[in-house]
Amino acid sequence: MSVSTLTETIGRTLAELRLSRGWTLKKLSEATGVSVPVLSKIENNQTGISFETAMKIMGSLSLSLDDLTAEKPELPHISGRRAVNPAGSALTIPSMGRSYELFATELRQKRMVPMITTVNNHSAEEWGPFSRHDGEEWMYVLDGSIELHTELYAPLVMKQGDSVYIDSGMGHAMVALSELPARVLSVYAGAGEPFGTPNSDK
Incomplete structure (x- = not known):
């Protein structure tokens, strides 16, 4: 799925x-904290x-991520499946x-979400x-190397090959420690697609 297709599907x-909840854009804005103009542009595929x-x-x-990006009806449980990502895809x-x-x-109803974050910021701010x-x-x-900032612990310096397992309900942020970006593989796991509310775009 391309970024443009994903954006259109989400909108x-x-x-x-x-509409199924009988909400106006204002009501949706109040529920999500995202401004009415931004929500309107998302729904009308006028912005990413x-x-x-x-x-x-x-x-x-x-x-869940599936709820927001699903393009097909929910499929029954299948015991065996796979998804292949060739390099760069x-x-x-x-x-x-x-x-x-x-x-x-392309997989729906995933129990974990694998992703790579490229960290370019050099401060928690x-x-x-x-x-x-x-x-x-x-x-x-x-x-590269990063400094992992969390709500409950002192900043943790992590170098290539280091790993950490956290409760992701605990606020967290990553900071690159060199001029070059750092790349971090993350796997989220939880009930369904475990996403929440990190940052705010208003």
């Missing part, structure tokens, strides 16, 4: 969900949606001071408000 799904805004909407409305979503590569995006979402998360530094 259509969000509009259908809002940032990763932070998507997760904020999901967290506010108790939606991940869905890349740019964000503030970082970018995300999402894998296995550049990251923005702490990320937080339901479930747990495992992080592994692929390239």
Whole structure:
């Protein structure tokens, strides 16, 4: 799925969900904390949606990533399935001071979400408000080095090959420690698609 297709799908799904609840854009804005103009542009496919805004909407409305991006009816449980991502085929979503590569995006009802975050920001302030979402998360530094900031612990310096497992409901942010970007493999796990409300786009 391309970024443009993903954006169009999210906009259509969000509009259908809002109308099914009998909500105005103002009501949806109050429920999600995302401004009316931004929501209107998303619904009408007039702007892209940032990763932070998507997760904020999901967290506010108790939606999974599948709920927001599903293009097909929910399939019955299948005991065996797979998703292949040839090199360079991940869905890349740019964000503030970082970018995300999402894998296995064609699979629905996933129990974990694998992704790679490229960290370009060099301070926790550049990251923005702490990320937080339901479930747990495992992080592994692929390239470079980072400093992991969390609500409950002192900053943790992590170099290539280091990993950490956290309760992802605990606010967290990553900071690159060198001029070159760092790349971090993350796997989210929880009930359904474990996304919540990290940062705010208004």
